[in-house]
Amino acid sequence: MxxxxxxxxxxxxxxxxxxxxxxLRSKKKEHLKCITSHPFNYRxxxxxxxxxxxxQLVKTHMDCYYRATLKLSDLIDPAFIAAFIKNNTLLALSPxxxxxxxxxxxxxxxxxxxxxxxxTYESLGVVGTQAIVPLExxxxxxxxxxxxxxxxxxxxxxxxxIKAGFDAVLNKxxxxxxxxxxxxxxxxLNFDVPGATQCLPTVEEHMVTGALVPRLSELLVAKxxxxxxxxxxxxxxxxxxxxxxxxxxxxxxxxxxPEVCEYAVSEPYAKANLRVVSVSGMLSPMAISAVxxxxxxxxSAQGAAECGSFLCVWGHEDAxxxxxxxxxxxxxxxxxxxxxxxxxxxxxxxxxxxxxxxxTHS
Numbered sequence: 001m002x003x004x005x006x007x008x009x010x011x012x013x014x015x016x017x018x019x020x021x022x023x024l025r026s027k028k029k030e031h032l033k034c035i036t037s038h039p040f041n042y043r044x045x046x047x048x049x050x051x052x053x054x055x056q057l058v059k060t061h062m063d064c065y066y067r068a069t070l071k072l073s074d075l076i077d078p079a080f081i082a083a084f085i086k087n088n089t090l091l092a093l094s095p096x097x098x099x100x101x102x103x104x105x106x107x108x109x110x111x112x113x114x115x116x117x118x119x120t121y122e123s124l125g126v127v128g129t130q131a132i133v134p135l136e137x138x139x140x141x142x143x144x145x146x147x148x149x150x151x152x153x154x155x156x157x158x159x160x161x162i163k164a165g166f167d168a169v170l171n172k173x174x175x176x177x178x179x180x181x182x183x184x185x186x187x188x189l190n191f192d193v194p195g196a197t198q199c200l201p202t203v204e205e206h207m208v209t210g211a212l213v214p215r216l217s218e219l220l221v222a223k224x225x226x227x228x229x230x231x232x233x234x235x236x237x238x239x240x241x242x243x244x245x246x247x248x249x250x251x252x253x254x255x256x257x258p259e260v261c262e263y264a265v266s267e268p269y270a271k272a273n274l275r276v277v278s279v280s281g282m283l284s285p286m287a288i289s290a291v292x293x294x295x296x297x298x299x300s301a302q303g304a305a306e307c308g309s310f311l312c313v314w315g316h317e318d319a320x321x322x323x324x325x326x327x328x329x330x331x332x333x334x335x336x337x338x339x340x341x342x343x344x345x346x347x348x349x350x351x352x353x354x355x356x357x358x359x360t361h362s
Contacts, residue, residue, distance in 0.1 A: 015335065016359070019234050020351040021220060024296050031296065031340050031349050032289050038338065039108045040093055040319035041283040045245045046291065047276050048309040052298060054277040055205055061290040063188030065282035066178040068196040072104065073166040075112055076145070078153060084180060085110050085147045088189060091179040091282065098318040099330040104174065105320050106147070108285070114143040115320040124165040133329030133358040142320065142327065177282045186286030201281030208274040211251050212265040213307035214240050216343035219350050236266045238352050241310050241339050247276060272307040288313060292340060296349065299342035311340040322361050329358030336361070 022030035044062075046054045074080055075092075084090045085106075092106040102116045114128070121128060121141040128143030151158045180191040214237045219230070243263070244251045251265060288311070295309045315322060317334025328336060336359055339352040355361050 015354065015356050016361075017235075017238065018353045020353070022349055022351060024300060024347045024349060031292060031351055034323070034338055034340070034351050034353065035289045035292055035313070036285045037324040038313070038315060038322065038336075039091055039285055040105065040316040040321070041285065041288060041313050042316050043278060043280045043314040044283055044288055044291070045276065045278040045312040046295070046310070047241070047244050047274055047312070048295065049307055050207060050273040050275045052275065052295075052309070054275050055203060057291060057294055058203060058277055058279050061186070061287045062201050062279055062281075062283060063181075063287065064198050064200050065188070066180070066191045066193075066196045066198055067175060068178050068191065068193050069173040069175050070193070071166070071173055072112075072114075072170045073163060075106065076147065076152065076159070076162060076166070081147050081152065084191070087183070089179075089181040089183045089284075089286070091181075091284070092176045093282075093316060093319060094174050094176055096318060097330065098320060098328065098334065102170070103318060103320055104176075107321060107325065110146060110148040111325075112145040112147055113320045114145075116141055116143065120169065123169045126162055126165050131329070132327050132360055179282045179284050181284050181286060186284060186290060188284070199281060201279045201283065204278045204280075206247050206276050208244065208247065208251060208276060211244070211272055211274045211307075212269040213251075213272050213274070214265065215268040215270055216308050216341055216346070216350065218268075219341070220343055220346060220348040233266075234350070234352075237341060237350070238339060238354075239263075240265060241312060241341070241352075244274070244276065244310070245278070245312050270307040274307075283313075295340075296342050299344055300347050301345075306344055308344055309342045311342075313338055322355055322359050323353070324361070326359060326361035328355075328360075330356065 020030050048054055089108050090106055091108045094104040096103045098115060102120050105113045107113060118139045126143055128141045131140040131142050145162060153159055178191055180189045181187065182189055219233050219237060240251060292311050295311055299309050315336040317330065319328055322328040322336035334356055336355040341350040
């Protein structure tokens with residue numbers, strides 16, 4: 001069972017929020033598909049009952065990443081492709097703003113993505129497509145190069161054209177964030193490149209005592225067409241998760257000055273002590289999948305805690321893609337994030353996907 005609902009119908013000029021209801025037993029595994037199709041993640045927060053040792057779960061699965069200065073010509077070198085692209089999983093993302101700068105990335109599937117301004121594109125001489133998302137001024141172009149393709153060898157004219165463009169136009173070293181992982185296990189591998197610096201994700205943990213946690217039973221009912229009360233409940237849960245990730249006392253029923261904030265946790269809810277753990281860095285989709293699998297298994301087990309567990313992930317706001325290679329841009333924000341809500345003793349979960357207006361995911 002899976003149903004995908006837009007909350008509500010949005011135009012291109014507005015941010016979008018989608019909710020998918022998924023069965024954990026379904027072969028489609030929508031909750032894992034959402035994670036594995038979202039390559040560039042910089043922060044993950046897990047909200048769960050205090051009995052769950054989240055910090056150990058995080059440390060077990062979320063390994064190191066690297067900072068490395070590389071030229072684009074290094075990324076298409078046959079030796080680099082053989083060592084890091086063909087047999088394992090490599091993620092790389094350059095710094096820069098997606099709305100004004102040239103941004104470069106490798107998506108974990110062997111595709112080199114160049115999101116560049118018009119001047120760079122015209123000088124480079126490599127064929128791409130005009131960006132779908134608009135800019136305030138000028139045009140932007142996206143070039144995608146399959147590093148695993150048979151034509152990506154020095155003997156081929158296509159390779160030679162790319163190499164000549166990189167050497168002539170984009171020939172400076174670029175500091176990339178790099179994640180290099182075993183494709184089967186998702187464990188971090190040694191990125192053996194001169195000058196690469198190993199980094200560890202930062203981990204923060206805090207407790208929320210006496211939190212009022214929204215019950216998910218009403219939300220996890222499939223609807224052929226979303227009703228107003230169901231939409232309202234979905235928005236309430238999503239809002240609560242946002243407050244909980246910030247550690248705000250409002251989720252524990254603390255009343256704020258009504259002239260400042262009128263928020264109150266809506267019923268029905270369960271009262272529980274929560275453990276909130278946040279991890280920041282270059283986070284692998286495979287590592288996040290492993291954490292989601294553990295949360296789902298423990299939530300659905302007999303004797304599970306009365307309240308649900310929540311997995312929240314934020315994507316890099318200047319990444320060139322969000323989900324499944326959907327083109328990503330920046331208007332008033334570059335948000336693309338998701339939340340997965342696992343109900344206790346249930347084989348269903350709710351998946352929230354939020355993205356800014358200049359993102360082609362739908």
